Amino acid sequence: MSKPTPISGFPEWTPPQRMIEQYVLGRIRDTFELYGFAPLETRAVEPLDQLLRKGETSKEVYVLRRLQEDPGGPAGDDALGLHFDLTVPFARYVLENAGKLQFPFRRYQIQKVWRGERPQEGRYREFVQADIDIVDRDTLPAHYEAEMPLVIGDALRALPIPPVRIQVNNRKICEGFYRGVGLADPEAVLRAVDKLDKIGPEKVAALLAETAGASEAQAKACLALAEISAPDTSFADAVRALGVTDPLLDEGLDELVRVVETAAAHSPGLCVADLRIARGLDYYTGTVYETQLLGYERFGSVCSGGRYDNLASAGTTRFPGVGISIGVTRLLGLLFGADALSVSRSVPTCVLVALPTEEQRPACNRIADALRRRGIACEVSPSAAKFGKQIRYAERRGIPYVWFPGADGNPDEVKDIRSGEQAVAEPEHWAPPADDLRPVVS
RNA sequence: GUGGCUGUAGCUCAGUUGGCAGAGCACCGGGUUGUGGUCCCGGGUGUCGUGGGUUCAAAUCCCAUCAGUCACCCCA
Known part of the structure; x- marks a missing residue:
């Protein structure tokens, strides 16, 4: 073998990395719940035809x-696939359970996906x-589009990670604008414009001519739109200054103004309107978000x-979300x-109970139990080594305290092995400083 | 899925025209019948990613494959 x-x-983290991941997931979950999102988990698989709706x-x-598949059994339409994201399974879940849910329905879902x-x-x-x-029945108010970045801003700012910037755009602005300048294939335009950062304006213009049938003037207009970026609502004036008119464009501008205004009021500096943002899956119809560290x-x-x-x-009945x-x-x-x-230690253990002799293991176990009853993570030493x-x-593990059972009727002592300080302590009363109780992620 | 680069000890890396697998750090044991970190002594802990091929001989050359990474595609 x-x-x-x-x-x-298929990444597999080390235990310290997993401790960090669990911490991060916990903080994210706390923030989601602070905003009233209800927990949900869906199965890992969906019928293939559901998953294939994404093109x-x-x-x-x-x-x-199955390894031994039934040759005469169901195939094709009934085949199952691992979910590719959490939005499509959620949409399926909403349809399946529409009768049991209250709308607007807000949920969070933290799960693995496979691609x-x-x-x-x-x-x-x-x-x-x-x-x-958040999904609603029939219509979904636009203010929810403004709420999303606030939640994410709070969630990510609660983590020990670099600051983030959420870039927002609105598909209606792009589609309305492209239609206003006479381009029929918004998908192709978006695809080309999206490469602006990577390949530069000249090549994007060439790509627009090639894949979207754009004239020089049309390509120039699309690039001018894509280059608009502002941390406030001035982007709308910049768009209007381009002189293109279309009802869908106006609708998109109004919606994006609202997103940017709300974000600026709640978390200044969090959001920036960036009209080149076009990515994400192809089912988006309004505001789109992207986030950079x-x-x-x-x-x-x-x-x-x-x-x-x-x-x-x-x-x-439709369920926009x-x-x-x-x-x-x-x-x-x-x-x-x-x-x-980083994390302050590689195990959850706060206290190692030292073992003077193997005969004293039962006594040491009692000390450990007393500490655990009060929420202090501890383990007894593996052997009665020196x-x-x-x-x-x-x-080696970053465990901050070692507990020494008292010998010959002497009291127990606990040592902070970082400072070397050692003091008399009782397992029923001693507690570490709050910062030492659990591993600290930073 | 397509193409490029990389792969030697736990980590960072040496390894000549093909000729007995090495260094630093880490780790383990001892000095220290028992309170660590410094210091001293000792120890290489390895399928040279894996599988084939060429050769008297392969870490080294060839092929394949796996993994990592980059570009494309797409996207968290």
Whole structure:
């Protein structure tokens, strides 16, 4: 049996990394709940036809299949695939359970998703998304589009990570503008404009001519739109100054103004209107979001989403929604790679109870129990080695305290091995400073 | 899925025209019948990513494959 090797794109963290991840997930969850989002988990698989509604991305869906498949059994339409994101399963869940839900329905969902992409730094085939969505019946008020960045801003600012900037745009602005200048294929235009940062305006103009049939003047107009970026509502004036008129464009401008105004009032500096942002899945119909870590811009977006009006409908009833998703695995993978996150110890243990002799293990277990009853994580030393080695066992793991049971009727003592201070203590009363109770992520 | 680069100890890396696998740090044992970190002594802990091929001989050359990474595609 040869040594097992990792599987490309399926990251496995070390215990300290997992402690950081659990901490981060906990903080994100707390923020989501502070905003009233209800928890939800959906199954890992969806019928393939549900997953394939997304067009081109379908080739990245992992299909579920039994090793010994029944040749005469169901196939094709009934096949199952691992979900590709959390929005499509949520839309399916809403349709399936519409009768039991109260609308508007706001939920958060933190789960793994799978994409059969070629992995590289920050890109995985199995990763965790932390997703919030709000759906309503028939119509969804635009103020929810303004609320999404606020939640994300609070969630990410509560973490020991670099500051973020949420870039917002609105599909209606793009589509209305493109229509206003006479371009019929907004998808193609968006695709080309999206490459602006990467390949520059000249090549984008060429691409627009080639793939979207744009004239020189049309391409120039699209580029002028894409270059508009502002932290306040001045972007709307800049767009209007381009002289293009279209009802959809006006609608989009009004909506985006509201998003930017709300964000500026709640968290100055968090959001910036950036009219080149076009990415995200193709079902977005209104506001779209993308999020950069300041100082790590080259890693791309760590959180994105948008409004979707057509993802869920049953008969004549439609369920428009808006959502945004934190790419937790990407965020952590990038910061781990940059050595930008640390945890104060590699195990949860706060106290190592030293073991003078193997005969005293029952007594040491009682000490540990007393500490645990009061919420202090502890473990008893693995063996009655020399105390120096027991201290070193703790030191290697970052365990801050070693507890020495008193010998011959003497009282117990506890030592802070960072400072070397040692003091008499009783397991029923001693407590560490609050900062030492749990590992600290920073 | 397509193309490029990389892969030697836990980590960072040396390894000549193909000729017995090395260094620093880390780690382990001892000095120190028991309270660590400094210091001294000792220890290499390895399928040279994996599998084939060429050769008297492969870490080194060739092929394939896996993993990492970059670009494309797409995206968290």
